Amino acid sequence: TPYSGRNAEYYSEDAVMSYICGREQVDEMSRRGQVTMMTHFTGNDFETNRHGVATFMTEQTYRQGPLKGMEGALADGGSLGVMTAYNRIGMVASSANYGVQVEILRNEWGFKGYSVTDFTGLNPVAAPKESILAGTTAFCGFGANDPYINLNNLNTIAADSRLAEAIQDGMHYVLYAIANS
Numbered sequence: 001t002p003y004s005g006r007n008a009e010y011y012s013e014d015a016v017m018s019y020i021c022g023r024e025q026v027d028e029m030s031r032r033g034q035v036t037m038m039t040h041f042t043g044n045d046f047e048t049n050r051h052g053v054a055t056f057m058t059e060q061t062y063r064q065g066p067l068k069g070m071e072g073a074l075a076d077g078g079s080l081g082v083m084t085a086y087n088r089i090g091m092v093a094s095s096a097n098y099g100v101q102v103e104i105l106r107n108e109w110g111f112k113g114y115s116v117t118d119f120t121g122l123n124p125v126a127a128p129k130e131s132i133l134a135g136t137t138a139f140c141g142f143g144a145n146d147p148y149i150n151l152n153n154l155n156t157i158a159a160d161s162r163l164a165e166a167i168q169d170g171m172h173y174v175l176y177a178i179a180n181s
Contacts, residue, residue, distance in 0.1 A: 009039065015065050019072030026077030035181045038073045040085035040118060042066040042100065054088040067100075071109065080113030080177040084136065096130035106135055113177045114170070116140050132163060137170035 011021035026036045043055040043066045057065070073079045082105070084095040095101070095117045105111045116138040117131065128139065157164050 010069070012069075015068035018069035022070065022073030022079075023077040024072075026073040026079045030078045030080070033181050035081050035113070035177050036073065036077075036079045037081035037083055037116075038070055038079050039083040041074075041082045041094070041105070041115075042070055042085060043089050043094065044085035044087050046087070050086045052088075053086075054091055056090060067104065074105065074111050075109035079111075080180060082111070082113065082115050083140070084115060084117050084131075086118050093127040093131065095136045096127040096134045098134040101135040112173060114138060114174045129163060132166045132170065135166075135170070135173075137173050 011018040022038065026038070029036050043057070043062065044050065045055055045066070046053045070082075074082060084101075087094055089097045089100055095115070101115065105115070114137040115135055117136060117140050119141040131139070157167065
C-alpha cells in the first residue's frame with residue numbers, strides 16, 4: 001500500500017500480525033541473549049519527505065495501528081532496543097515525543113531498554129535536547145562537532161538539572177540492556 005513508508009522492513013501491514021510476529025521473534029532472540037532493535041518507532045507512514053512528514057491520527061487509530069504493531073515486541077516480547085523514526089508525531093519529532101516515548105513505551109509498556117534515533121546526520125530533525133528529555137538514550141549519526149548540538153560539554157549539561165538527570169537515566173537504560181544481553 002502507499003502507507004507505511006518501509007513496508008518491506010516490517011512483519012506485516014496488519015498490526016495484529018506484526019504484534020504476534022514481533023512478540024515471538026523477540027522473545028526467542030532474547031532467550032538467546034540477543035538485544036533486539038525494533039524499527040521504526042512509530043507512525044513512519046510515508047517514505048517521500050520522511051525527514052519532514054508529520055503524521056496525524058486519532059489516539060484510537062494510533063493505538064490500533066502503528067503502536068499495536070510494535071507493542072508485541074516491546075511490551076510482551078521484552079525487546080531491549082528501539083529505533084525511532086524520522087517522522088513527526090503531530091508536530092513533535094518522534095524521538096522527542098514524551099507521550100509516546102515515556103508515557104506509552106516506558107510507563108505503560110514497561111520498556112527498560114535503550115532508544116536510539118534513526119540516522120540523523122547533520123540536521124536538527126531529532127531535536128537533541130528534547131529527545132533526551134523524552135527518553136532517547138542515543139543518537140545515530142551525530143558527530144562531536146555537529147553544529148546543531150550544544151550538549152557535548154559538561155558546563156551545558158551541569159547548568160540544566162533536568163537534562164543531567166535524563167542523561168543519567170538514559171545511561172541506566174543502556175547499561176540495563178547490556179547487562180541483560
